[in-house]
Amino acid sequence: MSASGGPSIRHPFSGAIYALQEDGNVRISGDGGEGVFRPDGRWVSGELREADPQMCVWISNQSPPPEQLESSLLVTQEGAERS
Numbered sequence: 001m002s003a004s005g006g007p008s009i010r011h012p013f014s015g016a017i018y019a020l021q022e023d024g025n026v027r028i029s030g031d032g033g034e035g036v037f038r039p040d041g042r043w044v045s046g047e048l049r050e051a052d053p054q055m056c057v058w059i060s061n062q063s064p065p066p067e068q069l070e071s072s073l074l075v076t077q078e079g080a081e082r083s
Helices: 053-060 066-082
Strands: 008-010 017-020 026-030 033-037 043-046
Touching: 008 053, 017 053, 026 053
Parallel strands: none
Antiparallel strands: 008 017, 017 026, 026 033, 033 043
16 A cells, blocks of 8 residues: 555566555656656656556556445446336
8 A cells, every 4th residue: 555545556667656646646656756647647747757657557447445336236226126
């Protein structure tokens, strides 16, 4: 887990840490500094201006929290009952 509480992963080649922030952006920390990137790998801010877009997509594509899954299941079940 990252300091922000979201999931994080170390890049296998660069060693940089890719951490999902609460706003859905990805914070990358490495030898070149830090930077914030959108989930598709586009730069937002920071001194680090390059990211692995596949890592950004992967870390930001996490499963929704259980409470969202439960509400989705209820909506699906209600729709099935009407049919």
